[in-house]
Amino acid sequence: MKKKVSLLLAGVLAAVSLAGCGPTPPAAAPAATEAAGGGEATTAAGGGEAAAPAADTSNAELNLIIASNQTSLDNPYSYGMDKFKEVLEDISGGKISVTVHKGTLGENENELIEKLEMGAASMVVASPGFMTAIGVPEVDIFSLNYLFDSFDHWEKCLDGEFGEKMKATVSEKTGNNFRIMAYWSSSVRDYYGKKDITKPDDLKGMTIRTQSSQV
Numbered sequence: 001m002k003k004k005v006s007l008l009l010a011g012v013l014a015a016v017s018l019a020g021c022g023p024t025p026p027a028a029a030p031a032a033t034e035a036a037g038g039g040e041a042t043t044a045a046g047g048g049e050a051a052a053p054a055a056d057t058s059n060a061e062l063n064l065i066i067a068s069n070q071t072s073l074d075n076p077y078s079y080g081m082d083k084f085k086e087v088l089e090d091i092s093g094g095k096i097s098v099t100v101h102k103g104t105l106g107e108n109e110n111e112l113i114e115k116l117e118m119g120a121a122s123m124v125v126a127s128p129g130f131m132t133a134i135g136v137p138e139v140d141i142f143s144l145n146y147l148f149d150s151f152d153h154w155e156k157c158l159d160g161e162f163g164e165k166m167k168a169t170v171s172e173k174t175g176n177n178f179r180i181m182a183y184w185s186s187s188v189r190d191y192y193g194k195k196d197i198t199k200p201d202d203l204k205g206m207t208i209r210t211q212s213s214q215v
Contacts, residue, residue, distance in 0.1 A: 055089040057097035064088070064098045067112055068125040071103030077125060078102055080184060123181060136173045139166065151185070158183040 066084065068077040085098035105121055106112045112124040131139040141147070148154040157163060167180040191197055191208070 054086070055092070055094040057089055057094045060095060060097035062096045064096060064122040065101065065105075065120070066098060066123040067101035067105040067115070067121050069103055069107050069109060069112055071107065073102065076184075131170065131178075134174065134178075136170050138169050138173070154185065 066081055068081060070077040072078065081100045081102070085100055088096055088098055101121070105115045105124075109124075109126050109130045112121065113126065113130070115121045116124050128139045128142040148157065163183060170178055170180050193206075193208075195202070195206070197203060
């Protein structure tokens with residue numbers, strides 16, 4: 001059977017997840033999520049609140065391995081994947097276990113996609129720029145400025161007809177090798193760095209790495 005991969009698009013405005021169609025053999029999922037650099041692992045998203053009791057996945061029928069390229073435990077990628085694990089294991093009654101990797105399968109998208117196609121991951125986070133690089137230029141629409149009026153507008157579009165058409169486009173353009181599983185927001189135009197930016201002049205002299213998108 002032809003291998004199929006699903007995609008979770010994560011970038012400036014949206015996120016996609018990639019998953020192999022063949023189920024990963026059941027395995028006893030670790031109680032804690034995988035973390036890069038030997039840092040403390042966590043099983044629940046959020047701050048200081050106590051985590052809800054985890055579902056018993058010792059007899060899971062399916063093990064999903066999900067990954068992002070972010071090594072920090074304190075960011076939306078980590079919180080989102082931890083919550084995905086918590087909710088899926090709970091609603092499946094422990095029949096599905098989820099192992100979360102935060103930078104431990106790869107620290108760039110190419111590495112993650114390679115692991116995905118090898119079957120070492122079930123779902124990974126990829127940016128719109130990555131999808132345009134493999135032949136789906138339509139996804140670059142997410143790189144346009146001021147595309148959405150508000151978060152509610154973004155959510156309505158991605159959960160509606162526009163989002164469904166984009167899923168179909170990705171599947172068609174990649175020969176059904178990649179599928180968008182879901183969208184998520186990585187905010188709008190954030191700057192990541194060590195220096196506070198409060199006005200345009202603060203950017204003078206700085207070198208900033210940008211997305212691979214040509215938009």
